[in-house]
Structure formats: C-alpha cells, structure tokens
Amino acid sequence: MAAAAAVHSLLHPPAARKGPAPSPLSPPSPPHFLRLPAAHPRLPHLHRLCAASPAAASDLTAFPNPSGNLAPIDVDAATEAERRENGFRSTRRTKLVCTVGPATSSPEQLEALAVGGMNVARVNMCHGDREWHRGVIRAVRRLNEEKGFAVAVMMDTEGSEIHMGDLGGAASAKAEDGEVWTFSVRAFELPLPERTINVNYDGFAEDVIVGDELLVDGGMARFEVIEKLGPDVKCRCTDPGLLLPRANLTFWRDGSIVRERNAMLPTISSKDWLDIDFGIAEGVDFIAVSFVKSAEVIKHLKSYIAARSRGSDISVLAKIESIDSLKNLEEIIRASDGAMVARGDMGAQVPLEQVPSIQQKVVQLCRQLNKPVIVASQLLESMIEYPTPTRAEVADVSEAVRQRADALMLSGESAMGRYPEKALSLLRRHGEQPQPHLLPAQGQGHDPVRGPGDCSLRHAAVHPGDERTLRKSHSSPCHMILYEMIRCDGARTFGTLNLKEDSSVH
Numbered sequence: 001m002a003a004a005a006a007v008h009s010l011l012h013p014p015a016a017r018k019g020p021a022p023s024p025l026s027p028p029s030p031p032h033f034l035r036l037p038a039a040h041p042r043l044p045h046l047h048r049l050c051a052a053s054p055a056a057a058s059d060l061t062a063f064p065n066p067s068g069n070l071a072p073i074d075v076d077a078a079t080e081a082e083r084r085e086n087g088f089r090s091t092r093r094t095k096l097v098c099t100v101g102p103a104t105s106s107p108e109q110l111e112a113l114a115v116g117g118m119n120v121a122r123v124n125m126c127h128g129d130r131e132w133h134r135g136v137i138r139a140v141r142r143l144n145e146e147k148g149f150a151v152a153v154m155m156d157t158e159g160s161e162i163h164m165g166d167l168g169g170a171a172s173a174k175a176e177d178g179e180v181w182t183f184s185v186r187a188f189e190l191p192l193p194e195r196t197i198n199v200n201y202d203g204f205a206e207d208v209i210v211g212d213e214l215l216v217d218g219g220m221a222r223f224e225v226i227e228k229l230g231p232d233v234k235c236r237c238t239d240p241g242l243l244l245p246r247a248n249l250t251f252w253r254d255g256s257i258v259r260e261r262n263a264m265l266p267t268i269s270s271k272d273w274l275d276i277d278f279g280i281a282e283g284v285d286f287i288a289v290s291f292v293k294s295a296e297v298i299k300h301l302k303s304y305i306a307a308r309s310r311g312s313d314i315s316v317l318a319k320i321e322s323i324d325s326l327k328n329l330e331e332i333i334r335a336s337d338g339a340m341v342a343r344g345d346m347g348a349q350v351p352l353e354q355v356p357s358i359q360q361k362v363v364q365l366c367r368q369l370n371k372p373v374i375v376a377s378q379l380l381e382s383m384i385e386y387p388t389p390t391r392a393e394v395a396d397v398s399e400a401v402r403q404r405a406d407a408l409m410l411s412g413e414s415a416m417g418r419y420p421e422k423a424l425s426l427l428r429r430h431g432e433q434p435q436p437h438l439l440p441a442q443g444q445g446h447d448p449v450r451g452p453g454d455c456s457l458r459h460a461a462v463h464p465g466d467e468r469t470l471r472k473s474h475s476s477p478c479h480m481i482l483y484e485m486i487r488c489d490g491a492r493t494f495g496t497l498n499l500k501e502d503s504s505v506h
C-alpha cells in the first residue's frame with residue numbers, strides 16, 4: 001500500500017494536481033486520452049508548443065481516444081521558473097537507471113525499485129543467460145501492465161573486449177598483495193583451481209609479455225606479469241582488490257595501454273548479435289552498445305533493427321568507454337539516440353584523472369546535440385557493501401546532476417549490492433534536490449549552464465519551429481508515456497509525459 005502511495009506521488013506530484021486528490025490506496029488508473037493543453041498556467045513551454053506549432057496538438061491527438069474525454073498531460077520536466085513557483089516539488093528530472101542483477105531480479109525486488117523511482121531497468125548481457133534476462137524483462141513488463149508503472153528496459157551488449165570469466169560461480173574473489181594468480185585461456189573443470197582466472201580471449205598469452213601490468217576493472221586490482229607457461233600467465237598482485245565475475249582486463253606496457261588487439265575486435269560480436277535478436281524479440285526499449293568505436297556501427301545496428309522489426313522504436317545508445325569512442329565522439333553521438341558515459345571501462349583506458357573531464361565533455365556535447373545522456377558507474381560504489389555513501393560519492397552524484405545529465409545509473413549497487421533501494425533513494429533525492437545556486441537569476445533569459453539554444457529531454461522544452469513528433473507510447477495502463485521528439489535540426493530527444501486524467505479539459 002505504501003508502494004502505491006509512493007508511486008502515485010511520484011507520478012502525480014502534489015503541486016501539479018488539480019481536482020480531488022486520488023486515494024493513495026488506489027492504484028493509478030489507466031489514462032483515457034491524451035491531449036496537450038492549449039494553455040497551461042504552469043507549463044509555459046507547452047503553451048509555446050501549441051502556439052508556435054499547432055500541428056503538435058494533432059500529433060498528440062493521434063493517441064487512442066476510447067472514451068472521447070480530453071485530459072491534459074503534464075510533462076515530467078520543469079522550467080526553472082516552475083521550480084521556484086512550486087517550491088521545488090514535482091520536478092524530478094534526472095531519470096534513474098538501475099542495473100538488475102541477483103540482488104534485484106525477483107518481482108518483489110523489481111517492484112521495490114519501481115516504487116523507489118527506477119525509470120529504466122538495465123540488463124547487462126555480460127552476465128547471466130538469456131533465460132535469466134527474459135525473466136527480468138517480462139517481470140518488468142508485468143509490473144507496468146499490472147501495477148501502472150512505466151519502467152523502460154535497456155539491454156546492454158557485452159561487446160568484445162577482453163574480460164575475465166565468471167569465477168566458477170563465485171560472487172567475487174579477493175586478490176591480496178603479493179599473491180600469485182594464474183590467468184589462463186584454458187577450459188577448467190569446476191571448481192576452478194585456487195587463484196585461477198579464466199580469460200575470454202584466446203590470444204591473451206601471446207599478446208602479454210613479462211613485465212606488463214594487468215589491470216582488473218580499470219585498477220580495482222593490479223597484477224604484474226611474471227611468467228608465461230603456454231596458455232597460462234602467472235601474475236603477482238601488486239594492488240590488492242576485489243575481483244568480480246567477468247571484470248574487464250587491460251594490460252599496460254611502459255605506462256601505455258596495449259590496445260592493438262582491442263582495436264581489431266568487432267564492436268558487436270557474434271554473441272552480441274544473438275543478444276540483439278533476443279532484445280528485439282523481447283521488445284526492449286533501448287539497446288546500449290558497448291565499446292562503440294565509430295558511428296558506422298550505430299548506423300548499421302539501427303538499419304538492422306529497422307529491418308528486423310518494422311516500425312520498431314528501439315533506441316540505440318552509444319556507450320562512450322574507450323579511446324576510440326572519444327576520437328569519433330561527435331559523429332557517434334549524432335548517429336545515436338543517446339549516449340552513456342560508461343566511466344568504468346573508460347577509466348580502464350585513460351588515466352583516471354581524465355575521467356571527470358571526459359564526462360563533462362560528453363555530457364555537454366550530448367546537450368548541445370539534444371541527445372539524452374546517462375552518467376554511469378561507481379556513483380555510489382561503497383553502497384555495494386555499506387548503507388551510507390562516502391562524501392565523495394555524494395559529491396560525484398551532485399556533479400552529474402549539476403552537469404544536467406539526463407539520467408544516472410546504478411551498476412553493482414543495484415545488481416549485487418546489499419542496499420539497492422537505499423542507493424536508489426539517495427540518487428532520487430539528488431535528482432529532486434533544489435540546487436538554487438544553479439538556477440538562473442530572476443529575469444535572466446536562460447540557464448547559464450545550458451545556454452539559450454540547448455533544450456534537453458529533462459526540460460522537454462519545445463522551441464518554435466521544432467518538428468515535434470510524439471510517436472512512442474508505453475502500453476497502458478500506466479501513467480506515463482515515453483515520447484520521442486524530432487527537433488527542427490533533426491535531433492531526436494526522448495522524454496516521459498505524466499498523464500493526469502483528473503484535470504480539467506482545455
């Protein structure tokens with residue numbers, strides 16, 4: 001019951017409601033009809049839409065109208081003026097993505113995340129098998145259908161980078177300083193021999209040389225290669241750390257990453273293509289492509305999706321997580337429907353101190369190009385084990401919100417952490433947090449952070465001349481729809497609309 005109330009208050013923020021408040025005990029009822037209000041005192045940007053481009057309203061009226069009743073919609077976005085007017089209520093604009101893993105895959109756990117504000121459930125094809133992912137995707141769909149949530153599903157491809165095996169089923173392993181571990185491409189019987197790690201890439205032993213430094217997950221643990229014995233590579237741990245299943249491996253020589261091999265691997269592996277077919281068949285909303293190197297792969301995937309499922313509205317997100325993706329950043333983002341700053345793997349390829357400025361650059365570029373952008377990885381890493389985050393993590397989350405990332409993503413915190421709901425609630429509080437120092441001064445024409453022409457998904461601001469198209473609707477019953485808007489410059493953005501069936505007709 002508390003769950004229903006919380007959902008209701010998220011979807012129907014108090015300041016936005018008109019008419020009698022719905023009972024917190026009753027689940028949200030399905031929308032009857034959507035129509036953009038011609039004028040809404042609290043939504044000046046929507047008013048501008050109607051005034052400047054009357055066809056927009058007819059796009060909206062293309063949604064089904066079974067009852068003939070008109071009900072206006074509220075946009076899950078707010079102008080700075082609204083924020084001031086509403087005392088910062090009803091303005092959660094930073095969307096929340098949760099990676100679903102063993103800690104959160106049951107229907108009850110998924111519902112708890114949905115109640116906690118999860119907008120997108122991410123399944124990472126690096127882990128688990130398709131049956132497991134199918135179960136999660138269907139459970140999310142059921143939640144939407146039966147309980148009125150509007151959680152989208154994102155499938156994240158494995159990509160073809162070098163990574164460790166799955167640790168023979170163990171959740172993690174601890175490497176201590178000075179220990180010697182064997183990294184091998186051999187297929188071992190289970191249980192794995194002690195201190196042995198499988199590597200997914202056949203050429204591993206040939207490619208490394210004695211003296212190379214081996215980084216697990218961008219430095220969560222470090223090893224030095226001390227001996228090669230056929231397919232086995234003996235390494236001494238020089239920086240102790242936790243080894244997680246399928247963690248990314250990079251090797252460094254004379255202070256530089258050795259990446260020739262990665263450059264030769266295809267961005268989308270044959271397993272990824274099978275996973276993509278699976279994602280299309282399951283009707284995921286987003287496919288996030290790992291280790292994108294060029295715009296071509298995104299274009300190729302988009303045509304593939306279009307050919308495989310006519311009328312499909314699966315959005316393709318480019319994960320920016322490699323040096324190659326940085327080289328071709330603008331064209332990759334232009335070709336994609338959005339991007340993810342995947343700081344985990346990025347931090348394995350560039351010196352860590354460069355990750356913050358890369359994040360800022362990617363977020364800014366996405367905002368300029370009107371593409372949604374997700375900031376991902378290690379936002380609240382310590383909450384995998386502890387119930388409170390570090391101050392530094394809180395500052396990191398704040399910074400991503402300040403940069404106006406469209407969405408923040410939980411990885412291990414929600415997939416296998418001990419406090420997934422607490423971590424999500426912390427992110428949510430930050431997304432809602434008033435940040436008065438970021439607001440433009442009264443009377444100032446535009447937001448100093450965003451710039452005058454920059455209107456991202458979170459604001460859903462629509463400018464005169466935009467070619468707006470609302471074409472994507474989540475299956476009802478739910479109180480939100482995802483929509484896509486095509487800007488006058490051809491850029492596409494995505495947003496969510498909150499439906500208010502209790503509002504008066506405009």
Ligand SMILES: Nc1ncnc2c1ncn2[C@@H]1O[C@H](COP(=O)(O)OP(=O)(O)OP(=O)(O)O)[C@@H](O)[C@H]1O
Pocket residue numbers: 099100101102124126127128156171244245246247248344345411412413415416
């Ligand atoms: N479906 C799953 N099954 C089992 N464990 C999972 C699953 N999804 C995630 N995990 C666990 O949660 C951790 C963090 O998840 P995450 O998706 O960030 O993985 P990752 O290995 O860091 O890959 P990526 O670099 O693509 O994010 C993983 O290392 C893994 O231990």
Ligand SMILES: CC(=O)C(=O)O
Pocket residue numbers: 319321341342343344345346376377411
């Ligand atoms: C999310 C992800 O893939 C990364 O940070 O590497």
